[in-house]
Amino acid sequence: MAIDPRLNQILTGFFAGRRTFDQLTLEVRGYCRDHDPMLSGLSSALQEQINLGRMPYDLAMLLFQEAGRPAEEPARDLPELPPVGEAEDNREETLRERVDSVVLSALLGQFKDLRKGGEARERQNQRQLDDALAAFRSARLRQDARKSAAGSGRPIMLGRDGREENRVGQILRDRFVLDAELGRGGMGVVYRAVDRRRVEAADSRPYVAIKLLNGNFGAHPDALRAMEAEARRTQDLSHPNIVAVHDFDRDGTHPFIVMELLEGRSLDVCLRGDSDFAGSPAAWRAIRDMFSALAHAHSRGVTHADLKLANLFLSQEGPLKVLDFGIASAARAGDFDVMALDAMTPAYASPEQLRGGPRDPRDDVYAFGCIIHLMLTRKHPFDRTPATEAQERGMEPPVIAGLTDAMQAAVDAALAFRQDERHPDAGAFLAAFQGR
Structure with missing residues (x-):
């Protein structure tokens, strides 16, 4: 079906930036009322623009819906609006939000096509990708600003240079x-x-x-x-x-x-979201994997210094992965508060760590003892009380049902408040845990 030159001119004006989407909607609605009441010509024109890659499908559908709406009829799928003079302004604002969402979706779709490779990747060069990502960030920021002005914005952390910390697209x-x-x-x-x-x-x-x-x-x-x-x-x-x-x-x-990018869940999410996880075969496999990882690291002189459930990741492929080796220790080299940086977690920290002592593999052994309790019972051995306070109060870890005497003794030794009473490293802890 031949496209009416007048309709083509209206659409071309939008693509060239001479019309906003609101203006485009009004002009297309007027054109359809006078020349295309069944919207068949508009449908053909929009399909052609989609095929040419000039307009994303969702945006074309939004225009088609708006064009078929009589001026006095409220927009489809929009919330009920106040009856006073603000009604049309609010409707237009909601329409802008929908347009922003469609544009964001289209930009992301374009980027996903590129990631898949094939024709999309061959068709676009890196400069086009940069431009698409810049447009995505601009549209997102515009959307955030509009929501903030309306009192419903999301908080954005700003860096020292004033730019938003969420750098998607950078x-x-x-x-x-x-x-x-x-x-x-x-x-x-x-x-x-x-x-x-x-x-x-x-x-x-x-x-x-x-x-x-x-x-x-x-x-x-x-x-x-x-x-x-x-x-x-x-x-x-x-x-x-x-x-x-x-x-x-x-x-x-x-x-x-x-x-490396991991797919799966951290152990804190596993424990929160699955009441049957603690003590399960999967939990025991995670403990085994932790022993293996820590023994390997300690044998090479590397201490983690911030072991906690959030730093233990159960990948979709099955094995546990330990994240963030040494980051907490490195943070201490600065003169800022590592606690404020979330670079050390009091519930898992040994007494020596809480007192600011030098890092030691026995710090990891203490944290691992806490994690074993959580993995098998869902409970922290000292109710998440920091070790120094637990020591002052004379707290003792409870017995874990189902452990052998050797396993229980090994876990108790790992949780000793005195450093010299703990296993020297994860390898020694594993040997004691296995009764060797």
């Missing part, structure tokens, strides 16, 4: 495209990222995890150097139960760690 070192935020804490934000080098090589695993460190590290060069040294040491810990660290780098003032 490219680090002209290589890593931040694709989605996975989590955040005092130490920084973890993102899923696309490694451009892997995409160019048609690698079947184009994703990595990027830990973008807190801006505080930039102000503390000692901590930054220590963090880099720890990342380098962790790179040498090649082990199936330790997350692989690929690199430590900086992009301007932003230091970051490149790691």
